[in-house]
Amino acid sequence: MKNVGIASVCTFAAATFIAVLIPVSVCAQSKNAVAADIVARVNDDVITLSDYQKAEQQLHEEVARDCQGCPQDKIDAQFKEQQKDLLRGLIDQSLMVQRAKDMGVNVDADLNKKLDDVRKQNGLATLEELQKGVEANGLSWEDYKTTMRNGLLTKEVVRREVGAHIDISSDEVKQYYAAHPQEFTQPEEVVLSEIVLSTEGKNAEDTLFAQKRAEALRNRLMAGDDFSETARRYSEGSTAKDGGALGTFKRGELPSQLEEVVFKMDKGQITEVIQTKTGFEILKVDNHLQAGLQPMDKVDSEIRNSLYVQKMEPRMRDYLGLLREQSYVIVKRGYSDSAMMAGASAALPGNLQL
DSSP, X not given: OOOTTHHHHSOOOTTSSSOOOOOGGGSOOOTTOOGGGEEEEETTEEEEHHHHHHHHHHHHHHHHHHTTTOOHXXXXXXXXXXXXXXXXXXXXXXXXXXXXXXXXXXXXXHHHHHHHHHHHHTTOSSHHHHHHHXXXXXXXXXXXXXXXXXXXXXXHHHHHXXXXXXXXXXXXXXXXXXXXXXXXXXXXXXXXXXXXXXOTTOOHHHHHHHHHHHHHHHHHHHTTOOHHHHHHHHOOSTTGGGTTEEEEEETTSSOHHHHHHHTTOOTTOBOOOEEOXXXXXXXXXXXXXXXXXXXXXGSHHHHHHHHHHHHHHHHHHHHHHHHHHTSOEEEOTTOOOHHHHTTOGGGSTTEEEO
């Protein structure tokens, strides 16, 4: 069974504008924890030593996963660098979740949808099967849901309290476009769909039959049959379930046998039957994008997203600083909260040392 979406739920986002999503077992903070086990107090909530250690473990696993094949010293260096913000992220998460509760934010419907999405991604029939999968990974189902809920609460607070106040003007978009032409200059590309009839393991007679069948399918396509539907019904390739959608390719990314053909074609055209080492293919050029600077209207949303992120990061840190100023945050001696170390507004009156 797959890892039931745990990696997608329990992710750390060091140096990003949205507070981290705490690993599953970290989210269930206990107000009754023994004082010696408390790393930080955040108003009425606490972050325990167990919480912190599990967050460290999660971070280390993610750094290793993101840097697969890296030397161990590089993984250790990246972990050490991100570890500096670990407690800060845990505190930020707690502040955001508490703020969501104060605002009366309800994400139950979103939580149910997200759980169902994870169920579908893992090919499970019911949520009960998802629960069993979560618990088989040594995780509490309630803690798993709490992690998801906290992430959704955090996202909604960010949207309402910060994102809603970010405006991006048309002039800003124009200025960004003019200053960064290299970001919007695309190489020549083709978007392709395919129908494949395999000849692997077939004798000469069966191979000839596959060729004739492919030619008959192409004749039907040229007569008006829908390419996607034909691919779903008759293609023997792995893309059949997606209507034959093969993807987008630049020059040099396709076998020369195919590249020579498709890069000469226009959008909507269909190739002749092409014999390959493993079978017969029919390709459709769903789009043919010429090289050059893309028009500004086609990249408007991309530019706005870039500007949004640029504006969000400092505003998000200011917002979290304001939450801290309005809160009671105590950190145990020996643990580092990088918001306090940086001397940011987040380190003002409410931040003390145990």
